[in-house]
Amino acid sequence: MNHGPLIFLGAFATVVSSFWGLVVAPQLQLGGLQPKLTTGGDAVYPSQRPGLAAQGHAVYVANGCVYCHSQQIGQSGVEFDVRLVKGGTNAVKTLARLREVLPDLSDDSARQMIATATNTAPQLLAAGLDHATADLLDRNLKPTGAQVQIVQRNLGPDLARHWGRRLSVAQDYLYDDPVQLGTQRIGPDLANYGLRQTNETVILTHLLNPRAVEKNSTMPGYSFLFERRKLHPGETTPAISLSAAGITQDVDKTTGAPEFFVPKPAARALAAYLMSLQSDAPLFEAPLPAPPPVAAAGTNAPAPVK
Amino acid sequence: MKTDEKNFLNREPAEPTAGLNSAAIPIWLTGLLAVLLYWSCTFTDTRGGRFSPLVYAPYTSTNQLAEFLPKSGDDDFLRQGKMVFNKNCAPCHQDSGSGNPSTFVPPVAGSEIVAAAGPNRLIRIVLDGLAGPIKVNGVDYGNAAMPPWRPAMNDTEIAAVLTYIRGSWGNKAAAVSPEQVAVIREKDKTHSDPWQWSELEKLPEKD
Numbered sequence: 001m002n003h004g005p006l007i008f009l010g011a012f013a014t015v016v017s018s019f020w021g022l023v024v025a026p027q028l029q030l031g032g033l034q035p036k037l038t039t040g041g042d043a044v045y046p047s048q049r050p051g052l053a054a055q056g057h058a059v060y061v062a063n064g065c066v067y068c069h070s071q072q073i074g075q076s077g078v079e080f081d082v083r084l085v086k087g088g089t090n091a092v093k094t095l096a097r098l099r100e101v102l103p104d105l106s107d108d109s110a111r112q113m114i115a116t117a118t119n120t121a122p123q124l125l126a127a128g129l130d131h132a133t134a135d136l137l138d139r140n141l142k143p144t145g146a147q148v149q150i151v152q153r154n155l156g157p158d159l160a161r162h163w164g165r166r167l168s169v170a171q172d173y174l175y176d177d178p179v180q181l182g183t184q185r186i187g188p189d190l191a192n193y194g195l196r197q198t199n200e201t202v203i204l205t206h207l208l209n210p211r212a213v214e215k216n217s218t219m220p221g222y223s224f225l226f227e228r229r230k231l232h233p234g235e236t237t238p239a240i241s242l243s244a245a246g247i248t249q250d251v252d253k254t255t256g257a258p259e260f261f262v263p264k265p266a267a268r269a270l271a272a273y274l275m276s277l278q279s280d281a282p283l284f285e286a287p288l289p290a291p292p293p294v295a296a297a298g299t300n301a302p303a304p305v306k
Numbered sequence: 307m308k309t310d311e312k313n314f315l316n317r318e319p320a321e322p323t324a325g326l327n328s329a330a331i332p333i334w335l336t337g338l339l340a341v342l343l344y345w346s347c348t349f350t351d352t353r354g355g356r357f358s359p360l361v362y363a364p365y366t367s368t369n370q371l372a373e374f375l376p377k378s379g380d381d382d383f384l385r386q387g388k389m390v391f392n393k394n395c396a397p398c399h400q401d402s403g404s405g406n407p408s409t410f411v412p413p414v415a416g417s418e419i420v421a422a423a424g425p426n427r428l429i430r431i432v433l434d435g436l437a438g439p440i441k442v443n444g445v446d447y448g449n450a451a452m453p454p455w456r457p458a459m460n461d462t463e464i465a466a467v468l469t470y471i472r473g474s475w476g477n478k479a480a481a482v483s484p485e486q487v488a489v490i491r492e493k494d495k496t497h498s499d500p501w502q503w504s505e506l507e508k509l510p511e512k513d
Binding site: 002029033036037044075078135152167170286 | 362
């Protein structure tokens with residue numbers, strides 16, 4: 001040991017730097033996170049889960065759902081479509097301005113677009129541009145009286161699978177303790193499960209016997225969250241019939257009453273938690289695709305995309 | 307014999323020592339490390355979003371994010387007021403400001419007390435609460451009981467939320483500044499019970 005103090009200092013510096021990087025720095029960055037208004041400005045996000053869903057979180061943790069299901073959406077990029085919503089009065093000038101940014105645009109199709117573009121029937125000028133190019137196109141066309149609409153699209157494999165519309169950010173997990181991020185995706189991501197599936201009976205059936213809902217599911221059934229019995233008179237729990245659970249119907253020979261799978265409180269809490277999984281609020285740090293498609297005049301229905 | 311022994315000892319190699327010495331680290335490795343360090347600094351600089359907690363990959367800066375967002379007409383103070391209202395007041399007064407007659411909560415939307423010429427009484431209600439009978443727009447709200455917010459909200463929050471309720475849902479009264487709240491907070495320092503409307507009525511609306 002010729003260099004005891006040096007070795008001690010080296011080891012100490014290693015521990016301190018990892019403590020700084022893994023504990024102190026994240027705490028400084030995100031420790032003060034508070035619920036805040038969404039970018040639309042209408043709601044405080046996130047809100048506490050309602051009581052039953054909060055209990056369901058504990059069931060989710062206890063049954064280790066996190067080992068097969070993640071709760072985080074990744075996003076690899078963002079791109080912009082530019083749509084013409086008003087052709088402008090001077091078609092020749094508009095065409096020339098368009099040409100400066102989009103040299104590949106054919107004359108005929110461009111004229112066609114300028115003539116037919118309206119607010120309700122926007123014409124797609126260019127897809128997949130970066131923001132600078134889309135912005136340039138917008139500024140280029142403004143002086144001619146033409147108007148364009150810039151439509152943002154978030155990109156990434158998770159988004160292509162319709163698991164969400166934007167990336168997950170720290171704000172989404174503010175009230176989760178412990179946070180169930182997950183590292184494996186043996187099952188699908190659940191960050192927005194509550195938006196995809198809102199039917200409690202379907203969720204309960206899925207928990208009881210996954211194959212009854214998804215034919216090729218590899219998920220184990222959680223039948224211990226249910227009890228198999230006849231319904232009490234006047235009982236209103238969302239009970240699952242044996243045939244719905246994929247078992248041949250079995251009728252009691254003496255009374256003729258069918259048996260049901262009746263969810264225990266834990267199953268209903270878990271279902272409530274799964275339905276509360278909705279990380280889809282527009283936030284500053286995670287913009288949603290915007291603006292939404294224009295509604296046709298006099299209706300509330302969004303226009304068909306493209 | 308003695309000289310042989312001495313030669314033998316002399317042939318023994320020197321005891322190795324630790325430490326930096328130019329022969330141990332080849333010059334190309336030093337160069338490579340320097341290049342890697344430079345590259346990693348540049349990489350972090352262009353993609354790190356300046357370590358802002360609001361910037362996540364694939365976005366690279368708060369400015370970029372701000373460009374992508376739809377522009378909103380609200381200014382920051384009003385937004386803060388709305389936030390405070392939705393979080394603290396809306397559970398009783400409702401998001402729409404309509405109040406709830408069944409639980410003795412008077413409305414703030416369209417209320418003559420909220421849209422008064424000056425905010426003095428309103429600031430006192432928020433600071434120290436309100437108890438007992440109150441009439442809003444001619445409707446009696448009986449046993450209204452509003453808790454005091456003196457310890458829970460600072461001057462800016464109270465000013466923001468009052469500005470919000472005085473300028474929303476068709477109310478068109480002037481904004482409230484944090485200074486106005488600070489003055490009344492100081493003046494009523496010793497006031498402990500919630501206000502009665504009969505007491506408040508005697509105080510001026512405006513300075």
